[in-house]
Every structure is written in structure tokens, then in C-alpha cells.
Amino acid sequence: MATPMTADLYAAFRDRIIEVLARLVPEIDPALLARVELTPTRDPDHGELATNAALIVAKSARQAPAIIARALAEALAGVPGIAAVAPAGPGFVNLTLTPESWQAVLGPILRAGIAYGDCDLGAGVRVNVEYVSANPTGPLHVGHCRGAVVGDALASLLAKAGYAVTREFYVNDAGNQVQALGWAVYWRYLQALGTALSDEDFAERVPGGLQYRGEYLVPIGADLARRHGTAFAGPGLSMADPALWLDRFRDAAIAALLADIRADLARLGVAQDVFTSEREILARGAADEAIAALDAKGLIYQGVLAPPKGKAPDDWEPREQTLFRATEFGDDVDRPLRKSDGSNTYFANDIGYHADKLRRGYTVLVDVLGADHGGYVSRMSAAVAALSDRRAEFSVTLCQIVHVMKGGQPVRMSKRAGTYVTLADLLDEVGRDAVRFTMLTRKNDAQMTFDIDQAIAQTRDNPVFYVQYAQARCRSVLRMAAELGFGTEPADLSEADVSALDDAAEIAVLRLLAGWPRLVAGAAAAREPHRVAFYLQDLAAEFHALWNKGRDAATLRFIQAEQRDATRARLAMVAATSVVIRSGLAVLGVTPVEEMR
RNA sequence: GCGCCCUUAGCUCAGUCGGAUAGAGCAACAGCCUUCUAAGCUGUGGGUCGGUGGUUCGAAUCCACCAGGGCGCGCCA
Known part of the structure; x- marks a missing residue:
């Protein structure tokens, strides 16, 4: 090689x-x-x-x-x-x-730096990781946060494993949800102007009922009132004809909320490469094109679905629909593409979106979704298989629900009561690094309880702290050694004679360091970024153990001024440990700290 | 009713495309600070891997059935 x-x-x-x-x-x-x-x-x-x-x-x-x-x-x-x-x-x-075999890992680590662990498993294959993709109808909450962190870390992990990764956010700015948002923000606008209408009066006139009653639309409504005055209000601050304002208000609200979402993501350290607008995708005709392509393959037909077994909805009646032959690609039933009014189902539009990803040249599509989308996986998987003639890989990472715990008590989350924990709240309370690391201390498909007290604790049972502390200790040793006149630059240490590193505890650290590339490859292949978080805890534990051995046996202390060669060897090991921890934290998007005082 | 996910120590969870005597943290108990950060470390106790069958050299892991929890189930996204 x-x-x-x-x-x-x-x-x-x-x-x-x-x-x-x-x-x-x-x-x-x-x-x-x-x-x-x-x-x-x-x-x-x-x-x-x-x-x-x-x-x-x-x-x-x-x-x-x-x-x-x-x-x-x-x-x-x-x-x-x-x-x-x-x-x-x-x-x-x-x-x-032999000890020499293990010792030999240090040079390459120090020469490679953070890139240690990189591999060419992905062989430059283009992969699109789509995550968050929240409706722009409100602020991000803890559930979105898990998806954001998992998606971001997975993208970094795949990049480290040699894939050409694009991080993507799909903006659902078309459809009923954003129409409802337009109504909701208009109501805040009328209120800002001082309308005499009551909540109920207005709600009665909203098709489908007034949604999105959260406080977060108040400032957006007020801003619209400031900019437009009464221009879009009816006589006496009543409701004007929706045709005059609905689209404009909807778009203004989407823009404002999307800006908030992106600001929250930025605070979390998530910056996706591509934001794709559902509306633009549809305007381009992507959905119709994709359906036509499926039709050309003989995968579209008019038919009647059987009602769900055992549980027929009350209003069920057989209806002829436009169906996609999902069953030919492993799905349980064929799936409808058009609503009765002739417009596309969400699935149909999403086929268009995924076809667009394929058109852009990605051969691996990864969707990071909430667990409530679990029922959606098999049909989208079928659609991607059909569109790509089974050539593209499609995988979904489902993130289970996050419960929040504080002061030993579960934080009840209810949309109605408006008491759900936003991402911004979480960042205020525990900070970016703790949020990110903690979100990766569970497998994505296991439910998680996010304990706020634990995430901010400066103790052993807080994995973020524990790992950062280990890295900070590495830096501390290197600072101290530099003061004593030792060379501590990687280029210098990579040439050190490391044959003195033969204690069992030292070899144990070297073994873990040697296992980092293997861990990366395995985690990337399995699409499981949480393995990185667990590995870092293991490495930190081994390092802390070695550190403390220096208290019992002076010969295991890292710095011994009178033994230059042994010290240089250990400094190489400490520096390499720091490198690997930082390499892992980079995958997780967690900041390494130089010092914790 | 059907489909998918989950069930591992008192608690929270790992467990490498099937590998040897199932691991870690917390909690409990017993220890370690004139020395590089004790925000740490060491040791002890703690298990029918939800249950029952099956597949094979070998099963926490794969298959079948059962029990409990979560999610979903034609014009919501």
C-alpha cells in the first residue's frame, strides 16, 4: 500500500x-x-x-x-x-x-492526526443522508434533536469511511400543514392589530380548524402587522378574503420558522449542505415525472385496495385508486398515489423527491426519521428499488422517542399544553456538546430518557464529561512536558523510540488505539454512530486507569524528568490517545476541550 | 386484527454480519490523594439474556410460536 x-x-x-x-x-x-x-x-x-x-x-x-x-x-x-x-x-x-507490534501503531496515528481511522470502505460512493426534515411549522424539539444528531454523526461517520456524503434537509413547504400555518399566523396578525374577534370566532372560519396555537407565532404575526399595517385585514379588523393574504402569510411564516430552525441547528452544530424545497420539487414536476417513469415500467394501475385486516375504519368504502405495485418490491400492499380530489398523496410527492435524489447521482440514500414513520419505510424502500431498478441502496434509520427527565421527574410533553421541550431549551440547559454526545449513548432504535441533570453533571456517570476529561488530561500532560523541555509536537513524537511501553496497562491502551479504524469501519457499515460514543468511553476508561496507576507505581507516571526516552515514549502514547479521542469526537460533532478547571 | 421495533444485573444500557466462562456505568459495600487534574482509580457482591421449542460444532444474536411495552395500519405529513 x-x-x-x-x-x-x-x-x-x-x-x-x-x-x-x-x-x-x-x-x-x-x-x-x-x-x-x-x-x-x-x-x-x-x-x-x-x-x-x-x-x-x-x-x-x-x-x-x-x-x-x-x-x-x-x-x-x-x-x-x-x-x-x-x-x-x-x-x-x-x-x-509482540509489544513491538502494538507499539508500532503510535507512529502512524501521530502522523495521520485526526484522519487516523479513515478508510476507503465507501470507495467514494455518493451517499445522501437526509435528516431533521421537520415541517417548517414550529420550533424544533427534543425528538427532532435526536434525529439531527444521529443524522449528522452518521454523515460524518460515513465520510470518515470514505463515502462522498451530502447532508440534506427536506423542507415540507407544500401541502395542508403549511396552509394551516398560514391561517394560524394570520390570526396572530389580526391579534397584533387588536382585533375584537375571539379565538373561537376565528377558529370557526378556518377550514379544518385553527392549528398551531403555540406562542411562537405571536412575534411573526406582530412583525407582519408592523410591516403591512391593516392592509390585509377586513373592515373593522375582521377577517379579509383569504385569497388576498393566505399565500403571502403562509410564505412569510415558513421563511421565519425555517430561519429559526436553521438557527437552532446552527447552535447544535448541524449545518446541512442542501435544503430541498418540496414546493420547488413539485413545481419542477418531479413527482409526475417519477410516476410516469414507474408507469412506463408497468408499476402503476387503477385498482381497489382491501380494507385493513380486522380493523376496517368506520367510513371505509371500496374506492378505485391510482396504485403503485409496491408488493413487487417487498411491501405488504400496493400504495395509493392520488387522493380522491386528484392531487398527489404525500407518498407520491416523496417518490418524486427520492427520484430527484437519484437523478442527482446518489447511489446510497439514507433517511433518518422518527419512529412514527416506521410504517412508511417499506413503501419508500419499494419505490426507490423500483425507480433505480434495484440498484440504489435505501436505508432508513428510525429514531425512537426521547423522554426528558429533570430533577428525577419526567418532563411531561404535551402539544396541547404547550409544554414540550424545544431544542433551544435543551441547548440553553445543557449545551451543545452534552446534547450531542448524550443523544448518541443509545442505539437509535431504542427509546431514550434524556436526563438533564446527568448531562450537565461533572462526574463519572456523565459520558460526555468523562471522555472530555480524559482528553483534557492528555493535553495537560503534554503542556506539562513542554514546560519541562520535551518536544510534544506530533511530528516530533512520531519518531520517538516507544519500546519502553511494555506494561500491561500501556499495552491495553495501545490495543484500543489500534482498534479505532476497525471500529470506524464496523460502525459505518452498520450505520451505527453510537458505537463511536461507546468506544470513546472505553478508551477514556482505559486512559484514566493508566493515569491512576502512575499514582501507585512511579515507574508508570507519564513524565519522569530523569528518564527522557521513557518519557518520550509515554508522551507519544498520550498524544496518540488525544488524537484518537479527538478523531472520535469529530465524528460525533463534540468539541474536544484543552482544559477543565 | 395485521405489520415493524423493543424486552440483557436492583436502575440505565452495551454486546462486533452466530463465537469460547454475557460486559460497562449507576446504586450497595470495602479501599486509594506530600507526585502529571481524586471532576479520577482499584476491588467485592449482583444474571433461567421475557418464555418455550427449533436450526448447528456453537445462539443474547438466526427461525417459529407465546407474553409484555412502543410505533404504524386507503385520500396526515
């Missing part, structure tokens, strides 16, 4: 194992070799690393796994860098590397 983009020790030794295995079992199917793993062991009695290679090839080689394992172990015994190797259990081969 000319440029070792992956300074990946695990991958390097795995490659050697496969080479040896291929000599041992020449007729082996390459597809099987892809399943050979080299993993860290849980139990120190099993060495440091274990491979399942013999188990994988046993069947096709028509030999007992234990026999292959023994042969493999013998052949690996001569490989440089391997200190001990032994067949074990049902056919594992356990490996222990």
Missing part, C-alpha cells in the same frame, strides 16, 4: 492470516475468506486476538476445524510480530502480538 490510508493493525494481521490460510487450503472459495475475522478477545486467557478462520473454512475443506486450526497456528508461529499463537476451543486460533 503506497499511502496506508488505513493504518489498520487488525486489517494487516487479518491479511496475513488469510495469506497463510490460502496456502493451507488452496482451493478455498474467496467468498468464504471474506468472513474470516480477527477480533479482540474478551478473556485474556485467549490471548489478545482471535480468529475464526479455521471454523469458517472447515466445512468446505472437509476437515475438522481443530485440525485446520492447529495447522494454521503452526504456520502463523513464524510470522513477524506474533509472539504467541495457539489453537483453542472448537477451532479458534488465539494470537498474542
Whole structure:
């Protein structure tokens, strides 16, 4: 490898194992070799690393796994860098590397810097990650926040793994919701002017009823009143003909709310590359085009759906509809594309949007959605498969609901009572870094309780603090060493003689550092950014443990003025730890801190 | 009624495309500060991995059924 983009020790030794295995079992199917793993062991009695290679090839080689394992172990015994190797259990081969092998990870880490862990798994494939995509009808709340953080971290993770990533926000600025918003903001406008109409009087005249009664529209209404005076009010501050104001007020409200949303996202550290307007997509005819394309493939027909099994709605009546043959692509039922008034369903428009993403050249589409959209996944998946002739990859990351806890009490969230926690509130209370890290301490598909008290605590049980503290301790050591005249620049330390790093606790840190590229690749392949957060906690724990060992054994202290070489070696390790933590925090979008006093 | 997700220590959760004796934090108990940040560390106790079958060298992981929780179920987005 000319440029070792992956300074990946695990991958390097795995490659050697496969080479040896291929000599041992020449007729082996390459597809099987892809399943050979080299993993860290849980139990120190099993060495440091274990491979399942013999188990994988046993069947096709028509030999007992234990026999292959023994042969493999013998052949690996001569490989440089391997200190001990032994067949074990049902056919594992356990490996222990030389200290030199582990020590050798430091140079590449220090030379690569934050880029350590980058790989070419994605091979430059263009991927579009769509997240947040909140209706511009109100402020973002904690639920949106989880999607924002998960989507943003996933995008960073995929970029680190070699994908060409675009971060996208889909603005639902067409349809009934934003019409209702237009009415709601008009009501705030009339109120700002001092109308005598009562809430009920106005609400009665709103088609579908008055929605979006939250306070957040008050300033927008007031602003419209300031700019337009009574120009859009009827006689005596009554309601004027909606044709005169509805579109204008709707658009003004969307613009104002979208600006708020973007401001909130900016505070969260989320800045998407592309904001796509649903209205523009539709105006361009994307939905009709996409439907025509599906029609040309014979996937559109007029038909009657069966009512939902067991639970027929009261007003159910059979109706002929324009349907998409989603069942040909794994969905449970075919899905309607037109409402009875002839306009498109949301699904139809969304097909247009996803077709537009494909048209723009993305071959991997990732949607980060709330769990309440779970029922929507199979139909969109079918649509993307149909549009791309099954060539594009479509995956949905569903984020489960977030409950908020404060003072040991659940914070009740109710739209009606207007007591839901906004993203802005959350940022005010706990800050960007804690919000982001905490949102990634659960798998996306597990429900989460966000404990505000824990997120701001400066203690061990707050993972954000814990990880940042470890990194700050690294920086503290390097500052101290610099004062004592040690070179602490990466370029300097990357050349250090690190052979002194042979204590078990030191090797433990080196093993974790060596595992970072592997972690990145695995998390990216699984589309699971939370793994990064857990890895960082493990690394921080190992580092804190080593730090404290220096209290018990002076020989393990990082800085020992009289032992220049040993100190330089440890500084290289500390600097590399800092690099890897920062590399991980960069994926999560969390700021590394230099100092915590 | 149907579909999808979830169920792991008292609590909150990890668990690598199936891997060896299932891990961490909190809480409980017992320890560690003349030394680089004790905002930390070390140790102890704690489990029928919701239940029952199945698949195989091997299952928390895959399959079937059952129980409990969440989400969704033709013209909302």
C-alpha cells in the first residue's frame, strides 16, 4: 500500500492470516475468506486476538476445524510480530502480538492526526443522508434533536469511511400543514392589530380548524402587522378574503420558522449542505415525472385496495385508486398515489423527491426519521428499488422517542399544553456538546430518557464529561512536558523510540488505539454512530486507569524528568490517545476541550 | 386484527454480519490523594439474556410460536 490510508493493525494481521490460510487450503472459495475475522478477545486467557478462520473454512475443506486450526497456528508461529499463537476451543486460533507490534501503531496515528481511522470502505460512493426534515411549522424539539444528531454523526461517520456524503434537509413547504400555518399566523396578525374577534370566532372560519396555537407565532404575526399595517385585514379588523393574504402569510411564516430552525441547528452544530424545497420539487414536476417513469415500467394501475385486516375504519368504502405495485418490491400492499380530489398523496410527492435524489447521482440514500414513520419505510424502500431498478441502496434509520427527565421527574410533553421541550431549551440547559454526545449513548432504535441533570453533571456517570476529561488530561500532560523541555509536537513524537511501553496497562491502551479504524469501519457499515460514543468511553476508561496507576507505581507516571526516552515514549502514547479521542469526537460533532478547571 | 421495533444485573444500557466462562456505568459495600487534574482509580457482591421449542460444532444474536411495552395500519405529513 503506497499511502496506508488505513493504518489498520487488525486489517494487516487479518491479511496475513488469510495469506497463510490460502496456502493451507488452496482451493478455498474467496467468498468464504471474506468472513474470516480477527477480533479482540474478551478473556485474556485467549490471548489478545482471535480468529475464526479455521471454523469458517472447515466445512468446505472437509476437515475438522481443530485440525485446520492447529495447522494454521503452526504456520502463523513464524510470522513477524506474533509472539504467541495457539489453537483453542472448537477451532479458534488465539494470537498474542509482540509489544513491538502494538507499539508500532503510535507512529502512524501521530502522523495521520485526526484522519487516523479513515478508510476507503465507501470507495467514494455518493451517499445522501437526509435528516431533521421537520415541517417548517414550529420550533424544533427534543425528538427532532435526536434525529439531527444521529443524522449528522452518521454523515460524518460515513465520510470518515470514505463515502462522498451530502447532508440534506427536506423542507415540507407544500401541502395542508403549511396552509394551516398560514391561517394560524394570520390570526396572530389580526391579534397584533387588536382585533375584537375571539379565538373561537376565528377558529370557526378556518377550514379544518385553527392549528398551531403555540406562542411562537405571536412575534411573526406582530412583525407582519408592523410591516403591512391593516392592509390585509377586513373592515373593522375582521377577517379579509383569504385569497388576498393566505399565500403571502403562509410564505412569510415558513421563511421565519425555517430561519429559526436553521438557527437552532446552527447552535447544535448541524449545518446541512442542501435544503430541498418540496414546493420547488413539485413545481419542477418531479413527482409526475417519477410516476410516469414507474408507469412506463408497468408499476402503476387503477385498482381497489382491501380494507385493513380486522380493523376496517368506520367510513371505509371500496374506492378505485391510482396504485403503485409496491408488493413487487417487498411491501405488504400496493400504495395509493392520488387522493380522491386528484392531487398527489404525500407518498407520491416523496417518490418524486427520492427520484430527484437519484437523478442527482446518489447511489446510497439514507433517511433518518422518527419512529412514527416506521410504517412508511417499506413503501419508500419499494419505490426507490423500483425507480433505480434495484440498484440504489435505501436505508432508513428510525429514531425512537426521547423522554426528558429533570430533577428525577419526567418532563411531561404535551402539544396541547404547550409544554414540550424545544431544542433551544435543551441547548440553553445543557449545551451543545452534552446534547450531542448524550443523544448518541443509545442505539437509535431504542427509546431514550434524556436526563438533564446527568448531562450537565461533572462526574463519572456523565459520558460526555468523562471522555472530555480524559482528553483534557492528555493535553495537560503534554503542556506539562513542554514546560519541562520535551518536544510534544506530533511530528516530533512520531519518531520517538516507544519500546519502553511494555506494561500491561500501556499495552491495553495501545490495543484500543489500534482498534479505532476497525471500529470506524464496523460502525459505518452498520450505520451505527453510537458505537463511536461507546468506544470513546472505553478508551477514556482505559486512559484514566493508566493515569491512576502512575499514582501507585512511579515507574508508570507519564513524565519522569530523569528518564527522557521513557518519557518520550509515554508522551507519544498520550498524544496518540488525544488524537484518537479527538478523531472520535469529530465524528460525533463534540468539541474536544484543552482544559477543565 | 395485521405489520415493524423493543424486552440483557436492583436502575440505565452495551454486546462486533452466530463465537469460547454475557460486559460497562449507576446504586450497595470495602479501599486509594506530600507526585502529571481524586471532576479520577482499584476491588467485592449482583444474571433461567421475557418464555418455550427449533436450526448447528456453537445462539443474547438466526427461525417459529407465546407474553409484555412502543410505533404504524386507503385520500396526515
